[in-house]
Amino acid sequence: MPIHIAIAEDNSFALSALKKRLGEYPDLDIRLVARDGKDLLKQLARNSNIDLVLMDIEMPEMDGVQATAEVKRRYPQIKVVILTMFDDDELLFKAVMAGASGYLLKEDSATQIHQCITDTLAGGAAMSPAMAMKTLNLIRQPISLDNKPQDFGLTEREITMLTQLKNGLTYEEIATNLHISYHTVRKHIENVYRKLQVNNKIEAVNKATDNRIV
Amino acid sequence: MPIHIAIAEDNSFALSALKKRLGEYPDLDIRLVARDGKDLLKQLARNSNIDLVLMDIEMPEMDGVQATAEVKRRYPQIKVVILTMFDDDELLFKAVMAGASGYLLKEDSATQIHQCITDTLAGGAAMSPAMAMKTLNLIRQPISLDNKPQDFGLTEREITMLTQLKNGLTYEEIATNLHISYHTVRKHIENVYRKLQVNNKIEAVNKATDNRIV
DNA sequence: CAGTCAGTACGCAATTCTGCGTATTTATGA
């Protein structure tokens, strides 16, 4: 049985390019094409026998994120894959939260597109390494959107020190780990304290954590 | 500059197969080979100038999950990629939580391995569609896979100490706050350290926080 | 009533941390 696909894409050029690549695979059947989120929902209402939607994220009337949320609300069994031009982490993340199962870059090859579709229908998710990392970090350290992190102008090395401090290491241990002298570790941490305006390890680690520096 | 790689793998057959595939790429420099987690840590202590560890998940002495956690604790800058024979979601997920950046199947091709390593060092994560989906679901509905808090038998007073420590106070300040002597504060904290099995403030606060004591 | 536990208190010795100097090298940018 072929896979029933819907496409929501307002750019006719991108749309025909996409249709051409999908046409290479006889197991993919494009059942429905919409030019924006509203249009997609209207058409789905008449024909919801769709397995997967390829959804442009930038559309007039109703954008990809809203449309994804609505599609998943009404037809939870339909998978949504986001189509995007670039690797816009913020927007993609919103879409994933809205229920998208993954995404494709518009310049991806026919093979990649096909792979992504089959992976998705098999219950998996498709994402780039960068998105995957972002996702893992979110699990390890759930976001709290309350206060926006301050920038204290810490250098890379100084942040390394904070990471080590957070793990409860002594100056001596940090020095050994990083192959630098005890004195250098101290100087870095001294600078961190000044920049964060604190006077001991715990306050430094707390402030760094609160501001998502570590 | 070549990428400095460490391998932890107890099976000598798998090891040589892996080395052979890595050998195709001149930018990969295998600096260190260990036969289990303990061995790895010992060798890293002498040579932590390593960018990435390829870590077998099944090893004697110290398994891949524990070893990953320990490597990331001591050397946060080192990336860890898990080597596994199959797609064991549960175990891999634990490893990722322990700090692993992704994983490789042992039968992956040289190209896939190289790609995974470069993706990882570029700050991304490598994971299969199945794992990616699992991860997304965890974010959408936090099942909080976290370990059930342990009971360390702390007294009320000892928990008070931890609260004060968490705020970055010195023993002297705590004593003043609670109207007890400096010596008493010290004794309480000493007892806390023994019960939590830690040796300094930061580790105590971390452990207390992880176990929702404070 | 004897034993245990929590909380209090003190001392000694060793280790670790913190503040404030100075100074060199390397890289980057005006």
Added chain:
DNA sequence: TCATAAATACGCAGAATTGCGTACTGACTG
């Protein structure tokens, strides 16, 4: 090319922390 920033390194002095003793009191418990 001169200035600046980042990373490195060292010393001194004082403050804080940690480990390991001891010891007393009150409350609760078998």
